[in-house]
Amino acid sequence: MSIITNSDKSNMNLPIQEEVELNINEKPSQQEKHKKKGILNPKSNAAKRKRPTHRKPPRSDFDPTSPLGVLTSFEIPNMLKNHHEKVCQILGIKDFKSIEPLTINDIINPVRDIINDVGVLDAFNWRELKNVEVLCMSAKGDGLAIIKSPTFENILKCQNEAHEKEKKEIEEYKEKIKKERIEQGILEEEEEEEKVNNVKIDGGITKKRYYRPPTEEPYRRIVKKENLPKVQIAIIPFAFPGDFVNIKVYHTNTHYVDAEIIEFTHLSPLRFKNISGRSEDVVKIDIDPSSLKPIKPNDVPCAYFGICSGCQYQSISYENQLEIKKEVIENAYQHFCRDEVNWKGKIFDTVASPLKYGYRTKLTPHYDVPRSGTKGLGVPRLGFGFRGKGSWLEINKNKKYDENEPVYDNSKLELYHPLNDRKGMRERSLKPYFGDVLDIEDCIIGTDIVRLGFINERERLKKDWNRGIRSKKGVTVLLRENSVINNEEGSEERIFGSREILKDNDDDNVNNNDNNNNNNHDDDNTDNEEEEGPITKLEIEVDGIDGIVTKTCVTDNQKIVSDLVDTGLGRILRFDFIANEFFQNNNSILPKVIKYVKDNLGSEMEYLVDAYCGSGLFSVAIASSIDNQVKKVLGVEISERAVEFAKKNAILNNISQEHCDFICGKAEKLFEKIDFPKNKTGVILDPPRKGCDDVFLKQLSDFEPNRIVYVSCNVHSQARDVKYFLNETNNGNKYEIESIRGFDFFPQTHHVESVAVLVKKAN
Numbered sequence: 001m002s003i004i005t006n007s008d009k010s011n012m013n014l015p016i017q018e019e020v021e022l023n024i025n026e027k028p029s030q031q032e033k034h035k036k037k038g039i040l041n042p043k044s045n046a047a048k049r050k051r052p053t054h055r056k057p058p059r060s061d062f063d064p065t066s067p068l069g070v071l072t073s074f075e076i077p078n079m080l081k082n083h084h085e086k087v088c089q090i091l092g093i094k095d096f097k098s099i100e101p102l103t104i105n106d107i108i109n110p111v112r113d114i115i116n117d118v119g120v121l122d123a124f125n126w127r128e129l130k131n132v133e134v135l136c137m138s139a140k141g142d143g144l145a146i147i148k149s150p151t152f153e154n155i156l157k158c159q160n161e162a163h164e165k166e167k168k169e170i171e172e173y174k175e176k177i178k179k180e181r182i183e184q185g186i187l188e189e190e191e192e193e194e195k196v197n198n199v200k201i202d203g204g205i206t207k208k209r210y211y212r213p214p215t216e217e218p219y220r221r222i223v224k225k226e227n228l229p230k231v232q233i234a235i236i237p238f239a240f241p242g243d244f245v246n247i248k249v250y251h252t253n254t255h256y257v258d259a260e261i262i263e264f265t266h267l268s269p270l271r272f273k274n275i276s277g278r279s280e281d282v283v284k285i286d287i288d289p290s291s292l293k294p295i296k297p298n299d300v301p302c303a304y305f306g307i308c309s310g311c312q313y314q315s316i317s318y319e320n321q322l323e324i325k326k327e328v329i330e331n332a333y334q335h336f337c338r339d340e341v342n343w344k345g346k347i348f349d350t351v352a353s354p355l356k357y358g359y360r361t362k363l364t365p366h367y368d369v370p371r372s373g374t375k376g377l378g379v380p381r382l383g384f385g386f387r388g389k390g391s392w393l394e395i396n397k398n399k400k401y402d403e404n405e406p407v408y409d410n411s412k413l414e415l416y417h418p419l420n421d422r423k424g425m426r427e428r429s430l431k432p433y434f435g436d437v438l439d440i441e442d443c444i445i446g447t448d449i450v451r452l453g454f455i456n457e458r459e460r461l462k463k464d465w466n467r468g469i470r471s472k473k474g475v476t477v478l479l480r481e482n483s484v485i486n487n488e489e490g491s492e493e494r495i496f497g498s499r500e501i502l503k504d505n506d507d508d509n510v511n512n513n514d515n516n517n518n519n520n521h522d523d524d525n526t527d528n529e530e531e532e533g534p535i536t537k538l539e540i541e542v543d544g545i546d547g548i549v550t551k552t553c554v555t556d557n558q559k560i561v562s563d564l565v566d567t568g569l570g571r572i573l574r575f576d577f578i579a580n581e582f583f584q585n586n587n588s589i590l591p592k593v594i595k596y597v598k599d600n601l602g603s604e605m606e607y608l609v610d611a612y613c614g615s616g617l618f619s620v621a622i623a624s625s626i627d628n629q630v631k632k633v634l635g636v637e638i639s640e641r642a643v644e645f646a647k648k649n650a651i652l653n654n655i656s657q658e659h660c661d662f663i664c665g666k667a668e669k670l671f672e673k674i675d676f677p678k679n680k681t682g683v684i685l686d687p688p689r690k691g692c693d694d695v696f697l698k699q700l701s702d703f704e705p706n707r708i709v710y711v712s713c714n715v716h717s718q719a720r721d722v723k724y725f726l727n728e729t730n731n732g733n734k735y736e737i738e739s740i741r742g743f744d745f746f747p748q749t750h751h752v753e754s755v756a757v758l759v760k761k762a763n
């Protein structure tokens, strides 16, 4: 095995992308796949639905900082420009200087035609392509590739095939009816009566409206050759730059197609070594394809890898995950700030999470329920959404689901599932049921207590369901870790949460009483114990805490829960908040983040403003720092309940209101109240995904604080706001970026938290 660089790429015998020829007769057509019963009556409603006319494609105005906005305004145009050679190779153009790089308009799929004609739909969504090179990654963590688009000839062929099939179907139907009539002794076919409806229109005039029977001619939409994309962009979950894959396209959107991996033919070096996965210096490993083994589920710890919508990065090393996240931040600044802001060389390495698995203190699995009701249905799948189809992982989808198979045993909770048990879990995750949810028995990025709570709640759902206690709508189950120090005052009342489910003989008796599942299992009423079993808890020792800490898993949205946070500033603090309100979900990385934020507010800071403060995490932590340099902290937050808890959290941790106060309202409200000296004030911004309002940024710039630390869970809106602040506000040009750094709050997933530090320029 030898590693060769991009410059040597031309000498290497890399596989060429090829399309597998479509053979419509070999596969069930889209319409057949959905057809549940025999031959359709061409005049039935179902048949009419099959021939839709003028369905509109989805709207395409989206927030430019959303994943779709970034994909269409930045990632795709960039890919077409940077991989122009690849585009020419696909188009069969030898002299790649002879054409200009394609633009986004050249790759638009004719969605209106696709959704309105079964044949066109077949031509777009049935395709298989071999040796597709994954060129780069989207910020959402999927592999991106440029692929051949369907040819006009193929589209016509598919249309004809679909047309012929439908005609044949109509003939067969007529034959069948004729035969039935003959058998019943009706020799002559009744003539179709022309039905006339009298319809009243404006002014009381009666107009005759003829009832037109549905046409027996299959519907066929005219597709124009000039409306076809020159090439297509494929989104390939679970693939990384440098992978070569055989793919199946299964869904066409305006700007891209969704594809699933059938198999890998070359593996990305990211899977072997800790090297950069950057698109500009993709390195290839020359491997004999015949020696390649597909990546097996056992290669990663989670049983659901490859089919679950979370944790797509599990098959690459943690160092490479951090590297990819750094690249996402660079790309975001490249896109939203380009040359207008001096950010180059200021993006530093992503800070690792101490826990790589077992870190999430909150999980929210859900289940779907059909509108038609739950009568006769088994227990729903409780888990997370599908991502990809996992066919390359050799999941046996056709295996019959067996309710009596033992479920994963949680009595010896381990971080990794025993290997021999995982296959069963994958198979069971696809048990037949309505909706697009995977049945997840255990999620290993959850903390131990959250995983145990999950197992209890699955059992509870099963028991309630079988007793007829069923929700009429889909339900999201909250699983939130709650930490209580045993010897604290009032600790006993605070130890509540998910309870073990006692087995009873009722379990298998299904009745159909539809009651609402209020999902409230957290009361600590011991009378319930016989029925409900004891509260599941873990008692652990925590460094720096005197006494044992009890962890429980809370499922009631409205209960008050606690987290114990090591601030990284010499103290461990207790934070209380409402279980379903925002609180950081990875407790293990908080000491690093809080210390980093505090250090970057500067040693001269005496006053602190915490905008978008939630329940006071940063304010209270910094106000309680043992070096206690901050004279006064003011937090602002839109949620009334969060403000209430921010105030309580200050008191709880012995910080007076004079020292640390909070106001409720939009972030800009703080400028009405603030009287801090600007040259001694630091500001923390931690807005939601959509970023800050312009009004707020303008007022912030007028206020002119000494330093600004901007924490964000959406680096794209952060980059946009930073550019706006520096270029568009009154005092913005007095500031510069000092540093930008990612923090990995969510290992194994594509999410990254970015912290940007803005400082006043030296005079």
Ligand SMILES: C[S@@+](CC[C@H](N)C(=O)[O-])C[C@H]1O[C@@H](n2cnc3c(N)ncnc32)[C@H](O)[C@@H]1O
Residues within 6 Å of the ligand: 582, 583, 584, 611, 612, 613, 614, 615, 616, 617, 618, 636, 637, 638, 639, 642, 665, 666, 667, 668, 686, 687, 688, 713
């Ligand atoms: C990402 S959270 C950060 C919370 C806090 N800094 C923490 O780490 O726990 C963002 C917070 O901003 C609040 N928020 C949303 N829009 C706001 C606005 N216009 N003004 C003030 N707060 C807002 C939300 O309620 C949420 O608590």
